[in-house]
Amino acid sequence: MSSGYDVWFTEDAGEFLARSGEHLAHDPVTGTVVTTIAQRIRDSGRGSLAHCWFAVVTGPDGAISGIAMRTAPFPPHPVYLLAMPDDAVAALSAAVLARGEDIGGATGLRPAADLFAAAIAHRTGRQVVNGVHHRLFELGTLVAPRPVPGRLRPVRADEAEHALAWVQQFFADADEQAGRLAGHDGEAAAFDIDDVRRKLAEEVLWFWEDAEGRAVHLIGANPPAYGVSRIGPVYTPKEERRRGWAAAAVAEVSRLLRERGDRVILFTDQANPTSNALYQALGYEPVVDTVRIDIV
Template sequence: MSWALEFTEDPRELMRRAGGLLEADPVLGTVVATVTSSAVDALERGEPAPDHPQWWLTVVDEGSGEPVGVVMRTAPFKPYPLYVLPIPDAAASQVAAALVDRGEDVSAVNGALPAARTLAAELARRTGRRVHVHEHTRLHVLNKLVEPRVAPDGLARVAVPADTPLALSWFRAFHADAARQAGRLEPEGSSEQFDEDDVAGRIAQGRIWLWEDGLSTPVSLVGFNAPSFGVTRVGPVYTPGAHRGHGYASMLTAHVSRVLRDSGLRVCLFTDQANPTSNKIYAAIGYEPVVDMANLVITTRARA
């Protein structure tokens, strides 16, 4: 079996080529679908192309002419990792060869296993480097919502413009705290960066919720992505350390998940497998595993 590799820098072309594949499994394809849809919107608003790598690759079965997977490089933060949906191992090896031929300097690969691992390993082999897992993640989908057994004091509310500074500070704290809880060292600038305009835009679209305690103090935050193909992705979920252990995140995540589900959307989220607390919380309210994923780093030396 052979594969055609179709590269494009036009997100509209990716949707034409692989939109049917993404729509057929919109939970598995949620990241590709939302990132690509956002890029289409930016293009149609006349925004200039970003100064970081931005391209998409459709893997096509040459026998049937049907797309079987997508690889993209669109992350706006260093080292600009690839993101990989499931593809056959032979296709992943072919993609690695094509990327080396293109002169792509790839030092990180994220996405579904085993495709991401196969692609990273082949890139490392072809460039004389090694691969290690930086983070194990897991994609979950909500099938049947289970209300939390303990209801903390307070209430959920949609964030308003006056909440922008607080929400921005919590968005920025999310990745650092998650890494610290998992015992990982996060290189500076190696995760999604947020600015005031981004958070303000999410608030304007009603995509950030807060839980207020009995004193009307915000104590937890839950965001979610704009939907694509009927699926929305919850995240980030953040509670500052001083307010943890009271059930705020569980209650707010369940509330937001219920609101989204009742609006007709399917709801999914990612967890860090090294954080048993968050995994337990999401499982308790009805999120079920879909696929294991990993963030892989390609380095020039072996890890001890």
């Protein structure tokens, strides 16, 4: 490319990780979404994904300057970007459009995702609409919350439908708490029973049950990638909130993940001050902001 940046595409997650793994290992926290999804697709296949590609942007010196992917299972299948220089973003946007793709959104680390969306909108005569703003946190020193009755336990196979209903309600409630239209981006609908069963097989889905044995909270995580485990979703039904279940569950899962040697991270919705305050009280520290942008 004339800027001195080159963009390499592949639909092979294993090939992508072989080429970019050393680069991703330098910052496995901010690269968490890319690494977990790439590993999952490498190991289990792309399934029914409408779009599935990974991109590596190299600079004039041949070194990797940026990483992107398009694997979102929900419309408009936004492109996900990690941090990269402005010129690398420009090269990526031009290369993606040269592939003939209709890009309806961007997501990922700021400001790369913002710049990419703006470039696509400018080149295609459209405009950007800022949507969801998240913040990535990493656990520092774990601070124990106040004790509550009950315990953490794995979700059982016969509870898969129950867990799925709560995961889908998690997305709806997150939108409501942030003042957004529920289901605005289709992410909840894209999460199905097969995803729940996969998490059960990976042993990364739990209920907090109270002293009477009732499930009162759901918490999940992702298998570790490059030594980093990401917690989520974290969901308490409305009738069970303000009782300390979420704090207890997040603290216990954080402890379990750290004890096995993982760095522990999670995302929060910046429009939800309650969850942001909860995680910081437990010892989570902000790392980077991300954004989801629609191009209309």
